[in-house]
Amino acid sequence: MGRDSLTERELDIMSVLWRNGSGTVSEVREDLADEPGYTTVLKILQILEEKGAIRHETEGRAYRYYPLVAPEEEGGRALTKILDKIFHGSAELMLARLVSDAEISPDQIERMRLLLEDAASRAEEEDR
Amino acid sequence: MGRDSLTERELDIMSVLWRNGSGTVSEVREDLADEPGYTTVLKILQILEEKGAIRHETEGRAYRYYPLVAPEEEGGRALTKILDKIFHGSAELMLARLVSDAEISPDQIERMRLLLEDAASRAEEEDR
DNA sequence: TCCTGTCTACGACAACTTTCGTACACGGGG
DNA sequence: CCCCGTGTACGAAAGTTGTCGTAGACAGGA
Secondary structure, eight states, rough: OOOOOHHHHHHHHHHHHHSSSSSOOOHHHHHHHHHHHHHHHHHHHHHHHHTTSEEEEEEEEEEEEEEEEEEHHHHHHHHHHHHHTTTTTTTHHHHHHHHSSSSOOHHHHHHHHHHHHHHHHHHHHHHH | OOOOOOOOHHHHHHHHHHHHHHHHHHHHHHHHHTTTOOOHHHHHHHHHHHTTTTEEEEETTEEEESSSSHHHHHHHHHHHHHHHSTTTOHHHHEEEEHHHHHHOOOOHHHHHHHHHHHHHHHHHHOOO
């Protein structure tokens, strides 16, 4: 299972698999910004499989790898870690930083606002 | 400067320094959940100093360490990384996961919503 | 003065990560 | 049948991280 946290390189590769749904060694390699050696990519895929983050099926003479861990799951872990260790539990401070740092479209901001509205009203619901 | 990203242990220690403002080796050590050996903590502090994330002043016979990198700065880096690599740029998906995963008080949700309202109206302002 | 406790400096060492070289399998074309 | 291209398997090697043992400085009390 996805207990062990992912290293930098492993995350790079998971990112490709999440984006594309699956990938062979060559496909993944081509999508990496710096295109490491073929066997390097293979090695990391094998490690990820060992860690239980992905699995493979045979496709012709090659392997096709599929994510077993959902990005939201890994993202949740990463976010709570940052929230605790860097922002000491202040989700607003964290959100403020996100809004100021990342380039987020007004459109997206609006949808995020609606999301929070929903969350708020759902919490109210629960109160009764 | 704070270019190199922080490892797990380094982040643990930065977290203590951010929370307390500063700390000696012993102080930091006492605040770590698992209290590693004294020299272990010292070593990581020396590495953090080498990386430019902290500095020290002499205090009596001991050193007192101070953060040089602000938590928001490090947090911004970490958040954009997660946004890009895990949520592929979708800040809403990321926020949704945060809200569902971390325990956030209704109070905090409301303040976050206001924050987004402000951000939205400021963006509108800019349009004119 | 000498011992003891508290501190930093230095370096060893194991574990893990990342990289890749080399070997081996195997199907298809000549 | 033999070779070539495209795969995986295996393991070496270098770099990084995390841990700590040991040494040495130094102040304060007996």
